[in-house]
Amino acid sequence: MAADLQELFPWLAAVLGLAVGSFLNVVVHRLPRMLQTQWKAQCAELEGQSAPQTASYNLWTPASHCPACNRPLRAVHNIPVVSYLVLRGRCAFCGSPISARYPTLELATALLFGWVAAHFGWSAAGAGALILTAFLLALALIDADTTLLPDDLTLPLIWMGLLINLRPTYAPLPEAVIGAVAGYLCLWSVYWVFKLVTGKEGMGYGDFKLLAALGAWLGWKMLLPIILMSSLVGALVGIALIVLARRGREIPIPFGPYLAAAGFLILLYGDRVAPLIGLKS
Secondary structure, three states, X not given: OHHHHHHHHHHHHHHHHHHHHHHHHHHHHHHHHXXXXXXXXXXXXXXXOOOOOOOOOOOOOOOOEOOOOOOEOOHHHHOOOHHHHHOOOEOOOOXXXXXXXXXXXXXXHHHHHHHHHHHHOOOHHHHHHHHHHXXXXXXXXXXXXXXXXXXXXXXXXXXXXXXXXXXOOOOOHHXXXXXXXXXXXXHHHHHHHHHHHHOOOOOOHHHHHHHHHHHHHHOHHHHHHHHHHHHXXXXXXXXXXXXXXXXXXXXXXXXXXXXXHHHHHHHHHHHHHHHHHOOOO
C-alpha cells in the first residue's frame, strides 16, 4: 500500500496543483488590490477622514466573474485548464478573450507540484515543499506584476519555515533560525550600503523578508547559493532587457521572481549545489 502511494503521489500532487493554481490566479490578481484598498483606508484615517466606502472585496468575495461583462462564472467554467480549452479562451457569456495566463499558471503549478512530489516522495518534506512552492509562485508573480512582496505571504512563510524545522526537515532548527536572521540582514545591509552610496533604494523590504523565509525553510547554508543564483540570473535578465528591449535603466526590475526561482531550485538540489561552492549540505 505504501509503495502504491509513493507511485501515485506525483500524479495526485499534479492534480492538486491544478486546483491550487486556479486559486493562485485569484490570489495574484486580488491580493495587491486588497492591499491598495487597505492602504487608502489607513491614509484616510491618518488624515482624520472617513475611509472610502467600498464593496466587499477579498479572496472569496465577489465570486469569480468575467471582467468584461461582470457575469458570475458557473462552477463548470472554473474547471482548471479544461474549461479554458472548451471555451476556446473566451467568456461563455460575452465572448471576450480570457487571458492565457490563467491556464498557464494552473499547468505550471501542476508540473511543479508533480516535480516536487517525485523528488521528495510521500513525506512531511514533500508536503512542506508543496506549500513552499505555492507561496513562491504567488510571490514571484505578484512581484513581477506590481513590484510588491506582501507581508501577508512573506511573514507567514517565515514562521512556517521555522515550525516545520522544529523536527529537522530541511535544516536543523538552529540553522533555520540563523537562516531567517541572516537572510533578512544580508539584503538589508546591501540595501543600506547602496542607498548611502547612491542615494537611491536598490530593492524593497519585501526582498529581505522573502530571503529570510527561504533561510527559515532551508537553513543559513543555502543562503549563499540562493543569492548567487538569483543575482546572476537577475543581472543577465536585466542587461538583456536594457540592451534588447531598450528598457530604461531607471525602471526597477523586481528581484523577487529570481529569489523565488533560486529558492525553489535549492529546495530540490541544494545538497548538490552547496558542495560546489565549498559548503557542506
